[in-house]
Amino acid sequence: MSIYFTEDHEWIKVDGDKGTVGISPYAAKQLGDVVYVELPEIGRDMAKGDEAAVVESVKAASEVYSPVGGEVTEVNEKLEDAPETVNASADGDGWFLKMTIADSSELESLMDEAKYKEYCDGL
C-alpha cells in the first residue's frame, strides 16, 4: 500500500485499484477545529480535481478535491456525527471516502510522502 499527496493537502492511500482519501494532518491543523463534514454520494463518478467533500471548521469552509478520478464506493459516515475525528486522526480514522481508481496513471502527478513533507516545510 502506498500513499500520495496533492498540493491541496488531500492524501490517497492506494491498494491496487482501491483508494482511501482524506486530508493531511497539516491541513487539519491549519483548518482548526472541524465542525462539519459533507460527504459525497456512494456511486458518484468523479474526475481528478472534482469537489469530493466539504469540510467546515471554526475558521473556514473548504472543499476537498478528488486526488484522482474514480467512483465513490464508501464514505466515512462517522464524520457526520463526530467531525472532530478529522482533527484527532486526519491520516487514520478521519478518512473521508473510499473509491475505485479509474486510471492509476493519474497518481504519477501526485507527491509521495517525502516530497509532500518538503512541500509543507516550504509553506
Next chain:
Amino acid sequence: MKTEGRPTSPVAANSNDVKTVSGSKALEQGTKLIFETGTPRRTGIDFPAAKGRASRLGANNERQGEIGLPGLSEPETMRHYVRLSQKNYAIDLGVYPLGSCTMKHNPRLNEKVARMPGFADVHPLQPVSTVQGALELMYELSDWICKLTGMPAVALTPKAGAHGELCGMMAIRARLDADGQSQRRRVLVPESAHGTNPATAVQCGFTVDEIPASGDGRVNIESLKEKIKSDPNSVAGIMLTNPNTCGLFERDIIEIADLIHAAGGYFYCDGANFNALVGRVRPGDLGVDAMHLNLHKTFSTPHGGGGPGSGPTVLSNALKDHAPVPYVTKTEQGYALVEHKDEVSFGRMCAFHGQMGMYSRALTYMMSHGADGLKQATEDAVLNANYVQASLSDVMSPAFGGICMHEALFDDSFLKDTGVDTLDFAKAMIDEGYHPMTMYFPLVVHGAMLIEPTESESKGELDRFIGSMRHLAERARSGDVESFKQAPVYAPMRRLDETQAARKPVLRWTSPSETAEAAE
C-alpha cells in the same frame, strides 16, 4: 482533545467572576435570559377578556396549551434590552476596525431625514401621485449613483450586497441568453474573493473557475489569460472586487476588463470596497459592466445588526436593458414607477421598491457631503488605513509591502513562535475596549488580521488604537503567553466555546421542566 489549530475551548471560567449577591458589577447590571426573567403568569398589558365573541377559527384550530412566552412589565422589558445593549459594542462607543465591513459613523442628520413622515410613513401600494417626494428622492439617488460610478443605469431594488451581486449576474445571464450565448456558463473568480461571489455565480446557474493570486496579493494575470484561452467560448464573465479583499488596488483592472470583453464575457465588479474609490475612480471608466454598491457601507446607512442593507446595482450600456423592475422615471406629469417587465428585463428582485429608509439616509449623506466632501472622505479613509499600517509595521507584519487602500492587512508572522495566535490577539483587543479586527480572512493570508479604520476616526482616536495594538504586539513577543490565553478578562463573558457552539448548537431555550422531562 486537540490542542492545535485555532484554540476555541474555554481556558478559564466561562463567565466573569462576580462576587456581588445581585450578580451586578456596579454599573454593569447582571442580566438573565428574558425567559428566565419573565414568567407566563405576569403581563405588562391589562386587556379585558373578550366577551360575547365566538371564535371564528373553529374549535380544532385553537391553541390548546400555554404558549409559554415570558411576561414582563414595561420597565422590566426596557431594562432587559437596555442592559443587553450596554454589553454590546457599537460604532457609537468606539473604533470598530472590522475589515471588509466599513463600520463608519452614521451621521445623525441621516436619521433625521429618514424619519420625515413623507419618507418614513409611506406604503408601497400608495398611489404614485401621493408619494412624489419619495419617488423624487429615489430618482435623485439614482442620478448620484450613476454619476459617482460613471455608469448609465442603476437598479435600486436589491436589498443587500449579495442580492446586488445576484442582480448583476442575472443581468449578465439575461444578456448572454438574449444573444444566443447560453453556452457561456463559466465565471472566473479570484481566490481572494468575498465568499458571496462564487456563491452568487453558482446560484445563478454558472460554474466557478478560480484564479490564483499572484505573490503581491492581486489577480495573477497570466493565469487569467490561460483560463480564458483554455475555452474562451465558455466564459460568461469575471467577478472581481476592487480594491480587493487584501485591501489592494487591482492595478491591471483595465487589462482584465479588456481580456474578458475580448473573450465575449462581462465584468462584474464587487463594489463592497467602493468606499476607497468614491470621487477618485469611476468604475464605468474601468470597463465594469455591473457593480453593486453597499449603501450600508459606503454611504453610511446603519448595518451590523442595525441593518437593513441595501445594494443598488449599476449596469453598463450592454446590460441596462435587462435591468429589473420596478424603477422610477421622470415624466411631464411627475415621477412614475415602471412596474411591468418588458421582454428583455429579467424580472423583479423583490416585491416592492427596495429599502426606502436606506435611500433617504444614503442620499442625505451624499448631498450633505457634496461631491468634494465624498472625495475627501475617500481620501481620509485611505489615509487612515495607511497611517495604521505604517504605525504598526515595525511591531506587526503587513501581509504585502507598499501602500494599501482603505484597509490594512497583517499576517501572523509577527506572532511566530510566541505561542500567541491571531485569535488570542483578537481576544486581548476586547480587554483593551476594541471590537477585534476581521480575522482569518482573507484566507490567502496566514492568520490574517484585516483592519479598516474608515474615515470616521480622528488622528487622536487612531493613535489611541495604535497604542493598544503596539502594546499587545510587544507583550506577545515578550513571552507573556498566559495573559493572552486568559483574555478576555474584563468582558461580561470570558472565552466562549465556539467549536462546541458550531458542532452542537443550542438553537432554542428550554425551560427547566422541559429539560427534566427530556432527561426522564
